[in-house]
Amino acid sequence: MTAxxxxxxxxxxxxxxxxxxxxxxxxxxxLVFYPPSPRAVSAERAAxxxxxxxxxxxxxxxxxxxxxxxxDGVLTQVRLDLLQLHGGETPERIEAIRLEYGLPxxxxxxxxxxxxxxxxxxxxxxxxxxxxxxxxxxxAVLPGGNAVSFDWTILKGRSWGLxxxxxGGLTPDNVADAVRISGARAVDVSSGVESxxxxxxxxxxxxxxxxxxxx
Numbered sequence: 001m002t003a004x005x006x007x008x009x010x011x012x013x014x015x016x017x018x019x020x021x022x023x024x025x026x027x028x029x030x031l032v033f034y035p036p037s038p039r040a041v042s043a044e045r046a047a048x049x050x051x052x053x054x055x056x057x058x059x060x061x062x063x064x065x066x067x068x069x070x071x072d073g074v075l076t077q078v079r080l081d082l083l084q085l086h087g088g089e090t091p092e093r094i095e096a097i098r099l100e101y102g103l104p105x106x107x108x109x110x111x112x113x114x115x116x117x118x119x120x121x122x123x124x125x126x127x128x129x130x131x132x133x134x135x136x137x138x139x140a141v142l143p144g145g146n147a148v149s150f151d152w153t154i155l156k157g158r159s160w161g162l163x164x165x166x167x168g169g170l171t172p173d174n175v176a177d178a179v180r181i182s183g184a185r186a187v188d189v190s191s192g193v194e195s196x197x198x199x200x201x202x203x204x205x206x207x208x209x210x211x212x213x214x215x
Contacts, residue, residue, distance in 0.1 A: 005179055005212045006186035008060065008165065009205055011039030013198060018049050020202035024209040028058040030084065030188070033066070033074050038198030039190065043077040050079055060084050060106070068100065075101060082106055084131065095126040104128035106165070110135040114154040124160060131188060134168030149174070152182035172207035179212060187212055 009021040010030030031046045032039040061080040065087035086108040106129035109120045134150045149169030167188035193204040
């Protein structure tokens, strides 16, 4: 048995996927509030999805360079526990959002090579968590969910003084290797548990969680 690995299933859009993630033991569920994404949901739909989510499951909202009007529109309707910021937000903007909304923030750092890890440094004092995701391919429309991975060995043995999560191209077939190689204690998956863009597959969700935990 692998030590407990925290798991986030991101981009949930329907009740069946939500139920599968929770029943299989996901620690985090992610809701995407970025309209270009095939996984985007409205605030109204998100509120329905999280209405009966157990309290121990962390509800994460994914935003890309949100202004306050966008955040207000979601947070007045949806009970979120963590804000995932996946754009070009500055440390000053991260700090302002934390102060304004009183919610913890997970800043996404896009990685293609070891040198990219330095981009985390300015966010250490203003973020609550980090998420290392693969840098999108050239020309990609979306900042994440592109089924691209990076060299996990560059994370091994690294520490930032904050909890961190690994994302990018993870699937039920490679997540056990990703955890072993990177040393990640938390992983995030979106496209890797889908049957089509934006369409989650409950069996792949279950398989991913089993594989991540070495079950």
